[in-house]
Amino acid sequence: MTWHEWSEAEYVDCLEAERRGYAWVMRQHGGMPPKEAMEAALECYPYEPPDAPYRGLVFHDNSWHWAMRAIHGDRYAADHPELAHPSAEYLALP
Numbered sequence: 001m002t003w004h005e006w007s008e009a010e011y012v013d014c015l016e017a018e019r020r021g022y023a024w025v026m027r028q029h030g031g032m033p034p035k036e037a038m039e040a041a042l043e044c045y046p047y048e049p050p051d052a053p054y055r056g057l058v059f060h061d062n063s064w065h066w067a068m069r070a071i072h073g074d075r076y077a078a079d080h081p082e083l084a085h086p087s088a089e090y091l092a093l094p
Contacts, residue, residue, distance in 0.1 A: 018063040021046045025067035064090055
């Protein structure tokens with residue numbers, strides 16, 4: 001099943017999980033307070049209606065990637081190779 005074939009419930013579950021992951025990274029690695037981290041996550045992962053042409057496209061990379069780009073820039077993996085892959089703590093998030 002591809003992202004565009006998901007049910008509404010599957011889409012919302014994925015959206016919420018990516019928001020949690022993004023906010024976690026922004027708190028743990030970006031030093032953001034919880035409220036600001038969640039606001040950043042909501043901005044990065046807005047709800048898209050079912051008829052949006054590219055709904056869910058942001059899911060092609062996980063929230064670790066998008067948050068690291070926001071914190072360290074496009075070259076985060078080259079400049080910070082230790083951050084190129086998600087941490088065990090991130091992968092353990094619900």
